[in-house]
Amino acid sequence: MKKRIIGILFMLVLSSSLIACKSGKTSNKESTNTEDADESQEQEEVDYAELSESDLEVMAYDDDAKACYYLGLLYDYGSDDVEKQPVIACSWYKKAADLGYAEGYTALGYVYLNGIGEEANLDTAREYFQKGIDAGDQESLVGMGRSYIDDNVDENSTALAYQYISQAYNALLPDGVYYMAYLYEKGIGVDADLSSALKLYQQVAEMSDLSKTNEYLVNAANTRMGIIHVSDNPDVKDDQLALDYFQVAADEGYSVAEYYLGIMYMRGCGIDQSYDDALDWFQKAADKDYAPALNQLGCLYFNGYGVDVDYSQAVYYQKLAAAQDYTPAQINLGYMYENGFGVEKNLDTALAYYKLAADKSYEGASEAVARVESLMNETNE
Numbered sequence: 001m002k003k004r005i006i007g008i009l010f011m012l013v014l015s016s017s018l019i020a021c022k023s024g025k026t027s028n029k030e031s032t033n034t035e036d037a038d039e040s041q042e043q044e045e046v047d048y049a050e051l052s053e054s055d056l057e058v059m060a061y062d063d064d065a066k067a068c069y070y071l072g073l074l075y076d077y078g079s080d081d082v083e084k085q086p087v088i089a090c091s092w093y094k095k096a097a098d099l100g101y102a103e104g105y106t107a108l109g110y111v112y113l114n115g116i117g118e119e120a121n122l123d124t125a126r127e128y129f130q131k132g133i134d135a136g137d138q139e140s141l142v143g144m145g146r147s148y149i150d151d152n153v154d155e156n157s158t159a160l161a162y163q164y165i166s167q168a169y170n171a172l173l174p175d176g177v178y179y180m181a182y183l184y185e186k187g188i189g190v191d192a193d194l195s196s197a198l199k200l201y202q203q204v205a206e207m208s209d210l211s212k213t214n215e216y217l218v219n220a221a222n223t224r225m226g227i228i229h230v231s232d233n234p235d236v237k238d239d240q241l242a243l244d245y246f247q248v249a250a251d252e253g254y255s256v257a258e259y260y261l262g263i264m265y266m267r268g269c270g271i272d273q274s275y276d277d278a279l280d281w282f283q284k285a286a287d288k289d290y291a292p293a294l295n296q297l298g299c300l301y302f303n304g305y306g307v308d309v310d311y312s313q314a315v316y317y318q319k320l321a322a323a324q325d326y327t328p329a330q331i332n333l334g335y336m337y338e339n340g341f342g343v344e345k346n347l348d349t350a351l352a353y354y355k356l357a358a359d360k361s362y363e364g365a366s367e368a369v370a371r372v373e374s375l376m377n378e379t380n381e
Helices: 028-044 053-060 065-077 086-098 102-114 122-134 139-150 155-170 174-186 194-205 217-229 239-250 255-267 275-286 291-303 311-322 327-339 347-358 365-380
Strands: none
Touching (some): 139 174, 174 194, 239 255, 255 275, 291 311, 311 327, 327 347
16 A cells, blocks of 8 residues: 655854044155055955955955955855855865955855765864854854754753854854754753744844845744744644744745745645645745755655656655755655655665665664565565
């Protein structure tokens, strides 16, 4: 009997110098010093964020560390004229760091924390975050704290996560406020307190004039508030309010909110159930390569929810999600290869996918591994 494959529902950033000079005549030396200071001030007032790719490259090749960093940002986030290229972004961040630019250290910390442009490596990420902290970039405090959230495996890690995020929060950093809310939401290093989490998320949602690296925070905060309100906690559960928060962020093109909005339509939470609307929102998020949405599209095609059953399409979307190391999609692909849905039956491939999930202690994966190994033994007897 065909089983329904897994659909994950609610888962889961100037200094200026003042030159005082007396009126009257100045010596040639004083005049020269003043001109040099004026030139230095003019350079300091350059808005690197407004410079073109070619202008930044000219300055970067002249060892302007800040230009190197902004080139990294340009390739990291992309623009109307520049395609996102994480590997190139990483190379410019490295040059900025080599020139001692504090923000370059922080950027590299995130490269290794998220595994974008380089293979993820927590130890290397923490080394760069520490260099950023030592060089005076408080944003590295958030990165360091996040590295311990991601490594939330013991009491020491949770304590360190709270320690660094608290410092960032006390420094009034926008992402420090956001991640303090997250700690309260999840009870990491502090007692869980959804009321405090919601207040802090709301504070972030009302922020404006955020930097390029932090502009996502408003949408992320609205999405987290939606997730809290759609939970089973009777003190905060409010499907309609959750829907409103998801809609605000989804309308801004935030893929996580688009995915959750699709879930709301699929389940009929706070709104009439509509597989057509669910499919539309999942597709918007999937177009941005958001793994949970890719997985969910695969589930819709496998089960025939709002679309005709299409196992080949199900396999296609599950593979895109699994390629991002998304565990539910790995489990789903294991099941499809085990039973020959949309692919030729292949127990070796099924076992490989199940083992990927089992290595991350995913529920039911170990049992699937044992089942397939037993089938393989029976076949070989």
